[in-house]
Amino acid sequence: MRINVIGGGLAGSEAALSLADFGNKVVLYEMRPTKSTEVHHTDNFAELVCSNSFKSESLENASGLLKEEGCKLGSRLLQIAHHHRVPAGKALAVNRETFAEEVSSRIENHPLIEIKRQEICSLCLDESVNIVCTGPLTSGCLEDFLAELFGESLFFFDAVAPIVAADSVDFSRAFVADRYALDGDYVNCPLSREDYEVFWKELVMAEVAEVENFTDRFLFERCQPFEEIARSGIDALRYGPMKPVGLIDPVTGKEPYAVVQLRKENISGSLLGIVGFQTRLKWNEQKRILSLIPALRAVDIVRYGVMHRNTFLDSPRLLNPDLQSKIKRGLFFAGQISGLEGYVEAIVSGRIVAMNVNRFVHGCQTFIPPSETMIGGLIHHVTVSGRSPLKPVYANFGLLPEIKIRNRREKNRVKVIRAQEEMQRFLEGVER
Ligand SMILES: Cc1cc2nc3c(=O)[nH]c(=O)nc-3n(C[C@H](O)[C@H](O)[C@H](O)COP(=O)(O)OP(=O)(O)OC[C@H]3O[C@@H](n4cnc5c(N)ncnc54)[C@H](O)[C@@H]3O)c2cc1C
Secondary structure (H helix, E strand, O other): OEEEEEOOOHHHHHHHHHHHHOOOOEEEEOOOOOOOOOOOOOOOOOOOOOOOEEEEOOOOOHHHHHHHHHHHOOOHHHHHHHHOEEOOOOEEEEOHHHHHHHHHHHHHOOOOEEEEOOOOOOOOOOOEEEEEOOOOOOOHHHHHHHHHHHOOOOEEEEEEOOEEEHHHOOHHHOEEOOOOOOOOOOEEEEEOHHHHHHHHHHHHHOOEOOOOOOOHHHEOHHHOOHHHHHHOOOOOOOOOOOOOOOOOEOOOOEOOOEEEEEEEOOOOOOEEEEOOOOEOEOHHHHHHHHOOOHHHOOOOEEEOOOEEEEEOOOHHHHEOOOOEEOOOOOEEEOHHHHOEOOHHHHHHHHHHHHHHHHHHHOOOOOOOOOOOOHHHHHHHHHHHHOOOOOOOEOOOHHHOOOOOOOOHHHHHHHHHHHHHHHHHHHHHHHHO
16 A cells, blocks of 8 residues: 655654655655745755754653653654754754754665655545645645545644854853753853843834734744733743743852843854744844843844744544544544644654554554553543644643642652553553
């Protein structure tokens, strides 16, 4: 049976490489470079469209558990990510160029993968297995096809932070430290109370770009533009992305009034992303507003923040727990379009769907890890227990079945141990 993977982003690249490594012939469709999206900049497979971080590796963090599970499941992309890591404290951050180049080269040189650089606007649903991995920026014609198939359309908006050149940051007005540490990987740009108040006043008045179909109702709480956060009150940023807690300015020996944090975007640290400053400000306004931060007075913005559309299905109504359509057998979804938000979520869902498609084409029953595991909990949420209409979710301990322990840290620690045991049992079952 012909297996088509539509979309060569994170989920699609993982699914295609995994299926080919299982011994299946795969046709991978990717519309870039013929047609691009608002946020992709290259022709590479598995391009990271925003931050270069795959989040924390610590098992005290839900994303750390998800990554551990992805590695145990045999994720190809997480393995490649480890080859291209750059220093980022407890986080797994990568050099985005070399990471995507290696994924692309593995796909291009795989004897079982055929690449077709074309936009897919409809799917042949009867003779093939299709895995749709077209992500948050699924092209309009495919979105229309899916809307017609399922009888509904769904999209909303997210926002992206600017990236700046490190050599344009004034390091005499910045310091390098992680929270609660004397050194670290983050560049911190402190603001005094006076600096902050001017910055805030100008920010709430700054001009934003018009975005087609944009309404505030569609903003995703976790990825609100920083100007929207600012509008909710003068201190909102100081308690959000600009919080100074645990950061001591070596010049004053005190916590600053507010801080803008910059994180490495490549191994040399020549590019720095502004943490939490996703925005839909006009580009000239981004320049003007950033120049109000003392360390960024003359900053060179190498990639401006943008606002973007986000497409996903109402999966609890439309998908089975194996991420297969309830109405069309052989039509699978992975990545953000299935409602799983985040790079690692996209990758691990691509791996799980590949494992299931491999079983499906060989006439075996599909299965997913139990909901006590982080990937099982995520998939269970988007296909079974999440409320319709769905809001995309990223890994978090709240998704896992409750354990009656009062202390939150201890509860999460026990949830991690239970998840590890369940994953082990699942993997032994897969082998049998
Ligand atoms: C702007 C933005 C910023 C984000 N920032 C982060 C972040 O910092 N951290 C994080 O963890 N998550 C982030 N996310 C969320 C999400 O994790 C990423 O979008 C992730 O890349 C999703 O993976 P995916 O494989 O589902 O989609 P993508 O990686 O976007 O891949 C989809 C692919 O499908 C192709 N395609 C689309 N339509 C068609 C078609 N009709 N035919 C053929 N090909 C098609 C696209 O060109 C693209 O290559 C962000 C999302 C967006 C949109």
